[in-house]
Amino acid sequence: MASEPRVHVIHENPEWLPPLAAAFEAEGVPFTEILLTEDAVHAGIDLSAEPAPGVYWSRMSASAHTRGNPHSKDYTRALLSWLENSGARVVNGRSVIDLEVSKVDQHLRLGRAGFDVPRTVAVFGRAGLAAAARDFGLPFISKHNQGGKGLGVRRFDSYEEFDAYVGGADFEEPVDGITLLQEFLVAAEPFVTRAEFVGGRFVYAVRVDTSAGSFELCPADACAVPGADGSTPPPLFSLREGFDGDPLIARYEEFLATNDIAIAGIEFIETADGRRVTYDINTNTNYNPDVEASSPVSGPRSIARFLGGLLR
The missing domain is CATH 3.40.50.20 (Rossmann fold)
Structure with missing residues (x-):
């Protein structure tokens, strides 16, 4: 070096x-x-x-x-x-990094800080999943405790469908053996929001279109998947404005300071019954080129200025 x-x-x-x-x-x-x-x-x-x-x-x-x-x-x-x-x-x-690799840790820290979080059960191993699902109730989604990229995220509307998944060849084994069962949240409109922070301060919010039902929400350009005909699909990510003075953003900034997190994206959903539910913290945040092109502030440039300031 x-x-x-x-x-x-x-x-x-x-x-x-x-x-x-x-x-x-x-x-x-x-x-x-x-x-x-x-x-x-x-x-x-x-x-x-x-x-x-x-x-x-x-x-x-x-x-x-x-x-x-x-x-x-x-x-x-x-x-x-x-x-x-x-x-x-x-x-x-x-x-x-312990927070980044554990959605259980994220859920507990967010809940302790007073945020509305989705009802969640952590299941160790595969054997107890069928019984846990019946205790949990329908509908629900599964996801990996240690993931990203929508790993293991699927919606289930019947126990039989879940049993077939858990017992079949398509079952996605979590790397740490922990599968989460989580309440299925019905959005008021088909999108979720990702708020980006640098230096613990709000940069911009991203509207993530979920109308196609996908749980693959990686914003990086390297994650983009071409259409079936090789064409570029419509953008899933767009700038969402109107968060100046929003109390949820102020609470996120306080949470980041308390947990010594300087750079992150935090995702939440606004539900049909009026909740604002926080469900994910991405401390390895990436930035979408469509959003960057339309935003007056750049996420990567904000990071460079923040870290450059620390160097000085």
């Missing part, structure tokens, strides 16, 4: 980096990558050494195992423990 202080970006997916790299370059912020994949990591950590100077930003993803990087999350835990113990400046540090 170079001796010049710089932003050190800790991650495992190079496909998500280009918009951020462009933002660092545009803002004149020096940065380097710490790519924590088995192909890239050829040395461990000298626990008695001093880290290279600069600011360390962790953007490890809960879905790393789906890209062939099952150990990246544990590599990150070890690295962040060393960095924080050495006194390095870390953004989205050791406690934040």
Whole structure:
């Protein structure tokens, strides 16, 4: 590593980096990558050494195992423990990755802070799922505790359908063995909202169209799936305005400060019965190009300015 202080970006997916790299370059912020994949990591950590100077930003993803990087999350835990113990400046540090990889942890922290969260049951292993579903009641959705990318998210309207899924070859085994059963929330309109924060402050809100019934809500350009004819599908993500002075945004900012989270996207749904239910925190946030093109404020540029300010 170079001796010049710089932003050190800790991650495992190079496909998500280009918009951020462009933002660092545009803002004149020096940065380097710490790519924590088995192909890239050829040395461990000298626990008695001093880290290279600069600011360390962790953007490890809960879905790393789906890209062939099952150990990246544990590599990150070890690295962040060393960095924080050495006194390095870390953004989205050791406690934040534990939140990123556990929807149970997210649910409990949000509920403790007074947010409306969906009724949820965590089931360990596969054997107890059928009985848990009958105790839970219909309809419900399943999802993985440790995920992202809509991993394991399916809607069920009958126990027989769920039994066939759990007992069949299509069952998606959670990487940590924990499946969540969660109430199915009926939206007032077919969209959810994702509020983006940098430096703990609100940047913009994104309207995510759910009219097609998909639970795959990754906003990154690298996640875009072409239409059946190879064409570009209509945008699922668009800028949502009107959140100036919204008390929910102020409460999110307070929550992020309490939990030492600097950069995140928080998702909520406005239901047909008038609830505003918070259901997900993404501390490895990505930014959609359609939203970026229409917003007067850029998410990646906001990150570059925030981290560059910490360097200075």
